[in-house]
Amino acid sequence: MNAKTPSNLEKILAAGHLAVTSECGPPRNGNADTVPKKAGMIRDYVDSINITDNQTAVVRQCSLAACIRLKLMGIDPVLQMVTRDRNRIAIQSDLLGATSFGIYNILCLTGDHQRFGDHPNSANVFDLDSTKLIQTVKMMRDEGRLLGGYEMNEGRPQMFIGAAENPFADPFEIRVFRLAKKVAAGAQFIQTQCIYNMEKFKLWMQGVCDMGLHEQVAILAGVTPMKNVGMARYMKNRVPGIDVPDAIVKRLAGVPKEKQAEEGINICLEQIAELREVEGVRGFHIMAIEWEEKVPEIVERAGLYPRPKVD
Secondary structure: OOOOOHHHHHHHHHHOOOOOEEEEOOOOOOOHHHHHHHHHHHHHHHHHHEEEEHHHHOHHHHHHHHHHHHHHOOOOOOEEEEOOOHHHHHHHHHHHHHHOOOOOOOEEEEOOOOOHOOOOOOOOOOOOOOOHHHHHHHHHOOOOOOOOOOOOOOOOOOOOOEEEEOOOOHHHHHHHHHHHHHHHHOOOOEEEEEOOOHHHHHHHHHHHHOOOOOOOOOOEEOHHHHHHOOHHHHHHOOOOOOOOHHHHHHHHOOOOOHHHHHHHHHHHHHHHHHHHOOOEEEEEEOOOOOOOHHHHHHHHOOOOOOOOOOO
């Protein structure tokens, strides 16, 4: 596999290394220091850093501005883009703006419906879905064309194209085919929903391998360390698409409160060790939600540090 863009993440994968990514959530204000502070904690322990895009449909600093801050810090950012809030004009405009700042990774998302966020009565857009966004980025990159037919003579996006996938959402039977559709559209890497139900994930990965998709797209397994049993119960009962087995809740509940965070880290490390043995897993996406300071410990203890350097 040869890298086709300047993306550090693509180069890491092309060189055959296990990739490590993480993410930073922008603040709900205009503070200029929040994202750089978070990114500074983890920059030496990951290959690229995602910036979330108004996650859970809650208003935050825009992903593009935060990605530009990371770029100016010398970090390889992953621009998350949801189609919920933008029509195709705004989407293509933002992609060209990202290109002008040398942003080389994008994660294409449809986005949570606005009814789940802090502006439930706002108008949504959904002019495109995530698969059509993937197709749009690929066309702009490979053909130099916009959706309206305009041909760019220069300044094409040079983006490594990613998407998200949830192996645990219902109906389970269509999840591999949903991934196949994104791969056919042009997705080159996938970051999965956080994994707790290992057996179900392995079953999904078996389907991925049976279709040969693991040879066409890099699967980065998503992991999220639990801070305490309350977080485990909340994710199990209140977060759609998250499958937290009772055994994990019971395990966290079985240790003293002051030891639960440490136990959550231990569980995460055990998950990474198990996932490393799963055929088709090409790396890890560590989603330490407002717990970025633990990412270095996780990466080091998982034997994923130091990160390889690529040209």
